[in-house]
Amino acid sequence: MNQMIERVKTSSQKEKPSVDALGFGKYFSDYMFTMDYETEKGWHSPKITPYEPLVLDPSAMVFHYGQAVFEGLKAYRTDDGKALLFRPLKNIKRLNLSCERMSIPTLDEDLVMDAIHQLVELEKDWIPNGEGTSLYIRPFIIATEPYLGVRPSHSYKFMVILSPVGAYYSGQLNPVKIYVEDYYVRAVPGGVGHVKTSGNYAASLKAQNNAEELGFEQVLWLDAKEKKYIEEVGSMNIFFKINGEVITPKLNGSILSGITRDSVIELLKHWDVPVREERISLEDIFKAHANGDLEEVFGSGTAAVISPVGELKWGNESITVNDNKIGQLSFQIYDTITKIQLGRADDPFNWTFEV
Amino acid sequence: MNQMIERVKTSSQKEKPSVDALGFGKYFSDYMFTMDYETEKGWHSPKITPYEPLVLDPSAMVFHYGQAVFEGLKAYRTDDGKALLFRPLKNIKRLNLSCERMSIPTLDEDLVMDAIHQLVELEKDWIPNGEGTSLYIRPFIIATEPYLGVRPSHSYKFMVILSPVGAYYSGQLNPVKIYVEDYYVRAVPGGVGHVKTSGNYAASLKAQNNAEELGFEQVLWLDAKEKKYIEEVGSMNIFFKINGEVITPKLNGSILSGITRDSVIELLKHWDVPVREERISLEDIFKAHANGDLEEVFGSGTAAVISPVGELKWGNESITVNDNKIGQLSFQIYDTITKIQLGRADDPFNWTFEV
Numbered sequence A, B: 001m002n003q004m005i006e007r008v009k010t011s012s013q014k015e016k017p018s019v020d021a022l023g024f025g026k027y028f029s030d031y032m033f034t035m036d037y038e039t040e041k042g043w044h045s046p047k048i049t050p051y052e053p054l055v056l057d058p059s060a061m062v063f064h065y066g067q068a069v070f071e072g073l074k075a076y077r078t079d080d081g082k083a084l085l086f087r088p089l090k091n092i093k094r095l096n097l098s099c100e101r102m103s104i105p106t107l108d109e110d111l112v113m114d115a116i117h118q119l120v121e122l123e124k125d126w127i128p129n130g131e132g133t134s135l136y137i138r139p140f141i142i143a144t145e146p147y148l149g150v151r152p153s154h155s156y157k158f159m160v161i162l163s164p165v166g167a168y169y170s171g172q173l174n175p176v177k178i179y180v181e182d183y184y185v186r187a188v189p190g191g192v193g194h195v196k197t198s199g200n201y202a203a204s205l206k207a208q209n210n211a212e213e214l215g216f217e218q219v220l221w222l223d224a225k226e227k228k229y230i231e232e233v234g235s236m237n238i239f240f241k242i243n244g245e246v247i248t249p250k251l252n253g254s255i256l257s258g259i260t261r262d263s264v265i266e267l268l269k270h271w272d273v274p275v276r277e278e279r280i281s282l283e284d285i286f287k288a289h290a291n292g293d294l295e296e297v298f299g300s301g302t303a304a305v306i307s308p309v310g311e312l313k314w315g316n317e318s319i320t321v322n323d324n325k326i327g328q329l330s331f332q333i334y335d336t337i338t339k340i341q342l343g344r345a346d347d348p349f350n351w352t353f354e355v
Helices: A061-065 A088-101 A109-122 A198-213 A259-270 A282-290 A328-341 B061-065 B088-101 B109-122 B198-213 B259-270 B282-290 B328-341
Strands: A031-038 A042-050 A054-056 A068-070 A073-077 A083-086 A134-143 A155-165 A176-181 A218-222 A230-233 A237-242 A245-249 A275-278 A294-301 A305-314 A317-320 A352-354 B031-038 B042-050 B054-056 B068-070 B073-077 B083-086 B134-143 B155-165 B176-181 B218-222 B230-233 B237-242 B245-249 B275-278 B294-301 B305-314 B317-320 B352-354
Touching: A031 A109, A042 A109, A061 A134, A061 B061, A061 B068, A061 B134, A061 B198, A068 A088, A068 A198, A068 B061, A083 A109, A083 A328, A088 A109, A088 A134, A088 A259, A109 A134, A109 A155, A134 B061, A176 A198, A198 A218, A198 B061, A198 B198, A218 A305, A230 A237, A230 A245, A237 A259, A237 A282, A245 A259, A259 A275, A259 A294, A259 A305, A259 A328, A282 A294, A282 A305, A282 A317, A294 A328, A305 A328, B031 B109, B042 B109, B061 B134, B068 B088, B068 B198, B083 B109, B083 B328, B088 B109, B088 B134, B088 B259, B109 B134, B109 B155, B176 B198, B198 B218, B218 B305, B230 B237, B230 B245, B237 B259, B237 B282, B245 B259, B259 B275, B259 B294, B259 B305, B259 B328, B282 B294, B282 B305, B282 B317, B294 B328, B305 B328
Parallel strands: A176 A218, A176 A305, A245 A275, B176 B218, B176 B305, B245 B275
Antiparallel strands: A031 A042, A031 A155, A054 B054, A068 A134, A073 A083, A073 A134, A083 A352, A134 A155, A218 A230, A237 A245, A237 A294, A294 A305, A305 A317, B031 B042, B031 B155, B068 B134, B073 B083, B073 B134, B083 B352, B134 B155, B218 B230, B237 B245, B237 B294, B294 B305, B305 B317
């Protein structure tokens, strides 16, 4: 049973930024959704209010013990002016999985769906118009109790904020250069790498910065135990096309269960392209390359959808994938998913959700 | 060269809670220290101001990507009314180590020392009077930039807040029951477990809660790779006395370098008690117990100083340490460190710092 979502009207609307100025996550729309939790009351007071600063005690637990989870999804504008969400229920379910791991009270899925729906509908004009642009939706939960003991917070705030974002690619999909990180690790089974909690991202910054300083765009993360098996690339999942077959690391408790990852797998199955989820050693990838069998490599994620990989550097070895050009299958996946997201292609999977 | 610390006077002072009501981290004093960072300006505007809420954009990076580090130390009131800090420079240096790992700009050590000194001096009346009480000092840094891209923030806030805290022990030091966690892990080498960043604590909550539900007070963390070697207990370091020798896990990149841990080691050396830092398997501890060689087990940390361990449960096996009573050496360490902290014993190590 849904709670009513209260609305507070804004007295002033912001000017919308030009498409060229957008970038990612810099601008925010006029409204936000908020809902509060206290142990005695549960989740309560869902509201859509003007976008405004949060006022928190300096001892609010999120600042000290990092109980925070989030999601990221996008609303797309179709050519005939409709607003489409891409698999929003997947994000909502994953948010609850993140809550469970991080000892945060879970949310009512229908209410969150309703909140996102109502907020995006209200802010439809904030979905930008340019090719490749979208309205990024960021649901998140933070621990708000003013208390310094180490235990789960007794109060939380759930929020949804919206940010118009520019095209990830300007022009064609340029393959990225990847640095294989073999000192720092992102996550380990038994930890929290399989959920979207804030600390995972903080933990990744140093290696990402090191890679950039060495002239690479992204880091390839290896497993924390043996530093042999492939986990993720940057904050994306990764796929390899070897000899006509596609493989991606199996979810093992330290890899994020990406929604684009899941969509790629479903799409490949639909196309009868062989696809397997399995433990993949980096050595096997380098061997496949040496044998001439490594055809394509790409990352998958909400921001880029598909990000082709052109180069992999591991210690002193470096390999170039597909002559540093986007692969045919990579492009086909990118093209199909983005067309479905924009309502330009059939949606046999019922992935899109009209606002 | 120190920057001047500006002061803003409060217009109203809070009533101080009674000693019995204190608990841990529930009450905060009248003033706080703040300092801001922007990429172009560096750390600037150090101030002591009235304790007041923080106002942050909902997109402030700390809420999303968890760039946050902290420290914890205490100010003690001596019998003749002086205020003593315990090894504050150690905390400040560790804060900077945490900053480096988490891609946060480091702080000027002298300025932080000055900030803590001035703040505690101003709030001296907030150091409670009761036996075992103290004024807990919480320095912390959070990422404040309103931006959703995953990269280090371009702005931060450093704060120091003060909380009067009650005695950890009411009466004698009761040994705790420990549950050996063999599914969830706290940290792994290459990760961030050796520094005080918020995400480590969020990641520990679920296992801690499970242990409490099973009737245990704390979790013993094992190494993430083999689940064989001992790391920490709860948020404390751990020591074992076996056959007259004391051993504690060697710092390996996933264990926090505790300041109480360091003090215990120095003290034991001073007393000519054999003490070693080495990799310790849980199996060896259980064997030592079976042989009758396991004499004492205790945790060390700022909150409790020393926390004796009375029981260890690992899967279906359970061992009782020293008849579930505090060991003689454990007590002697506790007694000596707390007396030094309170100015009741000589301080041959120059650990205390008078405010």
